[in-house]
Amino acid sequence: MTTVATETPPSARPTDGLAELPVVPARHPWRWLAGAVALVVVAQFLHGLATNPGWDWQTFDAFLTAGTILRAVWVTVQLTCYGTVLGFVLGAVVAALRLSRSAILQTIAWTYTWAFRSIPLIVQLVFWFNLSYLYKRLGIGVPFGPTVFSFDTVDLLGALGAAVLGLALHQAAYAAEIIRAGVIAVDGGQLEAAAALGIPRLRQARRIVLPQAMRSILPTAGNEVISLFKGTSIVYVMAIGELFYQVQVIYGRTGRVVPLLMVATVWYVVLTTLLTVLQYYVERYFARGAERTPPPTPLQRARAFVSRVQSARRGAPTPIGDR
Incomplete structure (x- = not known):
């Protein structure tokens, strides 16, 4: 009599308790700190553009389209x-x-x-x-000759x-x-x-x-x-x-x-x-010959984003092409 070995499906295998372990997102405190410092520097620069009288935005506006x-x-x-x-x-x-x-x-x-x-x-x-x-x-004229x-x-x-x-x-x-x-x-x-x-x-x-x-x-x-x-x-x-x-x-x-x-x-x-x-x-x-499906243009991405927002408001499923 021949015995056929059957492989246990992955879903039935013991997980050794891994499924019960809590999933904790990775924390990146230094990355967030660097981003915050960069935003502060940008905000200070923009504040200086708006408040420093040395920029003289009135003169700038007068000559920009002169x-x-x-x-x-x-x-x-x-x-x-x-x-x-x-x-x-x-x-x-x-x-x-x-x-x-x-x-x-x-x-x-x-x-x-x-x-x-x-x-x-x-x-x-x-x-x-x-x-x-x-x-x-x-x-x-003739090279090295009369003109x-x-x-x-x-x-x-x-x-x-x-x-x-x-x-x-x-x-x-x-x-x-x-x-x-x-x-x-x-x-x-x-x-x-x-x-x-x-x-x-x-x-x-x-x-x-x-x-x-x-x-x-x-x-x-x-x-x-x-x-x-x-x-x-x-x-x-x-x-x-x-x-x-x-x-x-x-x-x-x-x-x-x-x-x-x-x-x-x-x-x-x-x-x-x-x-x-x-x-x-x-x-x-x-690039058409090298890429069969070229990446979407910024305009196409903007349209896809608007389509997703509208679909979310109506409660309808997002079209596959916009996911």
């Missing part, structure tokens, strides 16, 4: 857009040269990156602003043009390394498989390399754009009416340094926040 400030903000936005677009277009070309198989092109691209990352941005801006001092005329067409450099670049050129060339050196790093992060085996299938190189770059490289490029590129946006304040040395220069002009005339600096700070914070939100959604778009 026409002069708004025009300066627009100039700052223009410099950022032009520098970003031209910088990343040129950076893509430099990155392609660095990834090429030509030793000459690689050397030229490496030298460009080395030079423009080594020279401070303010020096580059002043140099391009004084380009006409070195080259009074530029021409197009077919020439023009004066005095009328070629104004202050704004020199600022855009300097920002774009400076940005291109960093953009090239960002793009190159994103491209080489893509697994080379995928390109080999695509080549074995007979997919053209241009389509490989557009359909295989670029979508995957963008996931590595975008976080660093977004930080670089934000740095460029704040770096546009350096063009004040060229007397361009961007935000920081205009704030300096106003507080030099009125003597209200702190409230005018707060005006510039608030505008920089607002525009940087908008760029950060834009970067978040662009990164989310290019």
Whole structure:
């Protein structure tokens, strides 16, 4: 006769009295103490903002949306857009040269990156602003031969043009390394498989390399754009009416340094926040291939929270998708 051993189910096993032990939540007194101290410091700072007359909030309110400030903000936005677009277009070309198989092109691209990352941005801006001092005329013609067409450099670049050129060339050196790093992060085996299938190189770059490289490029590129946006304040040395220069002009005339600096700070914070939100959604778009169910956006989380509150008030069960 065969005896079949039966395993005792987990629910029927003796628990040795563990179920009767009280459950005590973990206590973290130092964590609560640190949080309380942080809240006190924040409260003191906010109280100082509200009560200290040195902040001069009346002057801040008078100039925050003044026409002069708004025009300066627009100039700052223009410099950022032009520098970003031209910088990343040129950076893509430099990155392609660095990834090429030509030793000459690689050397030229490496030298460009080395030079423009080594020279401070303010020096580059002043140099391009004084380009006409070195080259009074530029021409197009046969190399080392006769000139077919020439023009004066005095009328070629104004202050704004020199600022855009300097920002774009400076940005291109960093953009090239960002793009190159994103491209080489893509697994080379995928390109080999695509080549074995007979997919053209241009389509490989557009359909295989670029979508995957963008996931590595975008976080660093977004930080670089934000740095460029704040770096546009350096063009004040060229007397361009961007935000920081205009704030300096106003507080030099009125003597209200702190409230005018707060005006510039608030505008920089607002525009940087908008760029950060834009970067978040662009990164989310290019992460579709890596994440089948991307995490909810802040707006989706807010809607889910409102839905849970409404369901709790009505006494209805919370929808599964909102749990």
